[in-house]
Amino acid sequence: MGSLFSVKRVLLALLVLVVVLLAVAAQQYRLFERIWFNATSASSSQADAIWLSDYRVSLEAKKIEGLDDDISALTYDPDRRTLFTVTNTQPQLIELSLDGQVLRRIDLVGFGDPEAVEYIRPNVFVITDERLQRLLRVEIDDSTRQVNADQTKQFSLSVGGGGNKGFEGLAYDSVGKRLYVAKERDPVRILEITGFAEANAEQKYSVHVVDNIKRDKGLFVRDLSSLQFDEKTGHLLALSDESSLVIELDVEGKPISTLSLLRRQHGLKASVPQAEGVAMDDNGVLYLISEPNLFYVFEKQAK
Numbered sequence: 001m002g003s004l005f006s007v008k009r010v011l012l013a014l015l016v017l018v019v020v021l022l023a024v025a026a027q028q029y030r031l032f033e034r035i036w037f038n039a040t041s042a043s044s045s046q047a048d049a050i051w052l053s054d055y056r057v058s059l060e061a062k063k064i065e066g067l068d069d070d071i072s073a074l075t076y077d078p079d080r081r082t083l084f085t086v087t088n089t090q091p092q093l094i095e096l097s098l099d100g101q102v103l104r105r106i107d108l109v110g111f112g113d114p115e116a117v118e119y120i121r122p123n124v125f126v127i128t129d130e131r132l133q134r135l136l137r138v139e140i141d142d143s144t145r146q147v148n149a150d151q152t153k154q155f156s157l158s159v160g161g162g163g164n165k166g167f168e169g170l171a172y173d174s175v176g177k178r179l180y181v182a183k184e185r186d187p188v189r190i191l192e193i194t195g196f197a198e199a200n201a202e203q204k205y206s207v208h209v210v211d212n213i214k215r216d217k218g219l220f221v222r223d224l225s226s227l228q229f230d231e232k233t234g235h236l237l238a239l240s241d242e243s244s245l246v247i248e249l250d251v252e253g254k255p256i257s258t259l260s261l262l263r264r265q266h267g268l269k270a271s272v273p274q275a276e277g278v279a280m281d282d283n284g285v286l287y288l289i290s291e292p293n294l295f296y297v298f299e300k301q302a303k
Contacts (some may be wrong), residue, residue, distance in 0.1 A: 025174035026119065048233055051300075052259035055286060056267040059099070059297035066102045067094070067123040070291045073116035073169065073226055074277030075125070083279055083287055086127060093117060093127070093140070095145065098287070100295030106140060110149030116226070116277075118170035118179070119297075120197045126179060131179055133157055135167070135181070136198060147295050155196045157181075171227035171236060172197060180236060182224040189216050190227070190238070215253030221245060226277045232284075239278040239288075244271060245277060259286075266298065 017098040064071070069087035071094060076083055082103060083096040091108035108114055108127070120137070127136045129149075134156040138147045169182030179197045183189040192210040221240035228237040235256075236249045246259040259265075261272035274291040281287070286298040 036242060036243055045279060049250070050230055050233055050235055050237070050257055050280075050284070052237075052246060052248050052257040054300050055259055055298040056301050057296060058299045059295065060267075060269060061272075061290075062100045062295040064096070064100050064102065064289070064293040064295050067293050070276075071293055072114075072276045073117045074279040074287060074289050075117050075170070076279040076281050076287070077119050078282055079122050079147075079279075084117050084119065084125065085289060086117050088113050088115060088129040088130075093125075093138075096295075098281070098285075099124070099297075104145075106144055107146045108149070109146060111136070112176040115168050116170040116182075118172050118197075120172055120179075124197075126170060126172070126197050128170060128181070130167050130184075133167060135179075135193075137197060137228075153196075155192075156210065157193075169239070171225055171229040171235075173229045173231070174233065179224055180227050180229060182227050182238070184225070186217070187284070188221060188224050190224070190236075212253055215249065218253065218255060219247065221247065225275055228278050228280050230280060237280070239275055241275045244275065246288075261288075272296065 009143045015053065067087070069089040071085040071087055072084055074085050081098065083098065085094050085096060086092065087094060091111040091114050093106040093108055094102060095104040097103055111127065111128055112129050112133040114127050116128040118126045120126055123139055123141050125138050125140065127138055129136060134154050136149055137153040139233045167181050168184035171180040177194055177198050179193045181193055190212065192212065193207060195207040195287065220239065221238065222242040223240055225241040226239040230237065234251045238247045238249060244261040247255050248257040250256050261268065261275055263269070272290045275288060276291055277289045279287045284300055288296040290296065
């Protein structure tokens with residue numbers, strides 16, 4: 001009898017341990033929030049929304065030829081109708097065509113660890129330096145082949161100690177003059193910065209940083225890799241590599257639609273291995289890059 005009682009105690013202890021581990025995993029992967037979103041998202045209004053659920057892949061996992069370093073982040077230049085991304089091992093700003101061809105390489109001199117780039121206005125971009133937690137406003141034209149960090153306007157902001165969990169994504173709202181800056185994780189945060197991106201090189205500027213803690217707590221993702229602001233809806237797209245997900249946030253910061261990057265979702269034949277950047281053009285077409293330098297296009301399907 002004593003032996004049987006001991007076995008039951010061991011089994012009970014194992015059951016409790018399994019339950020605890022499952023609860024910890026669920027919290028770590030934000031499963032409770034995601035389950036709640038899936039249960040309630042059907043009631044969200046599709047009017048005046050990007051509505052990622054309607055998107056399907058039209059170009060999948062095209063290899064970006066001619067690059068030795070992995071690329072990170074993505075932004076759309078509406079003037080050139082091209083895309084820009086960055087590499088960080090040998091820092092460069094890379095211009096891509098809308099079908100993933102390398103058009104130009106611009107050396108970034110004095111940049112420690114560029115992780116994101118964002119179009120601000122014609123010939124003006126902001127680049128993040130992740131480890132040093134600084135933003136650099138750069139100016140380029142069609143002849144630019146090199147940018148020196150010492151000749152750029154910079155803004156430093158210490159959030160959570162830096163390292164490899166610093167500024168990982170950028171998006172710009174040209175109407176509200178807000179630069180959204182994503183902190184990768186521990187915790188996930190999206191800061192809103194005004195007064196830096198829009199200042200002219202010769203102007204003095206006053207920077208304001210705003211936290212939206214309520215919005216950030218509602219993000220059921222493990223990390224943030226990239227951001228995209230949509231001028232038409234005022235909505236923000238947030239890309240998570242570890243959660244294999246793109247989330248659409250409405251003007252109040254509430255998640256209203258998602259695009260899964262897993263196999264058999266949205267027409268994908270295979271899961272996106274390591275999503276690093278997302279951008280949207282004037283027609284609502286989504287472009288996405290993933291390590292090891294893979295290029296994707298997603299288009300909204302007509303109903």
